[in-house]
Amino acid sequence: MRTLGRSRAHCCARTTSRRSSDDAVQQNLLDALRPLVAELVEEALDRHEQQRPPVGWQTTEEYAAAHKTTPGAIRKRCERDQIPGAVKDGARWLIPANGTLPDSTDNGASTA
Numbered sequence: 001m002r003t004l005g006r007s008r009a010h011c012c013a014r015t016t017s018r019r020s021s022d023d024a025v026q027q028n029l030l031d032a033l034r035p036l037v038a039e040l041v042e043e044a045l046d047r048h049e050q051q052r053p054p055v056g057w058q059t060t061e062e063y064a065a066a067h068k069t070t071p072g073a074i075r076k077r078c079e080r081d082q083i084p085g086a087v088k089d090g091a092r093w094l095i096p097a098n099g100t101l102p103d104s105t106d107n108g109a110s111t112a
Helices: 002-051 060-066 071-079
Strands: 057-059 087-089 092-096
Touching (some): 057 060
């Protein structure tokens, strides 16, 4: 009976030792992954922040009124990428509030 008790105690000690070793491996793995995960999260947040529009946006109507032109003309310029920073939001165009209206040249065509 005593040998059985000793082997059981020995088996339990090995299991406890193995468990401690597994816990140490898991902890080391977590310690190694933490900075990597933090870096990935920071990169994802940066990408998200870059995709977010600036705080001040104007609709084509607001922009047209500020620049004394028509909303249709502004929409066409947005479609042609002639207004820097303009983005399409569903069916409407949004233009950065600090955006400027580029010169309205007809690709160098002469007006005379």
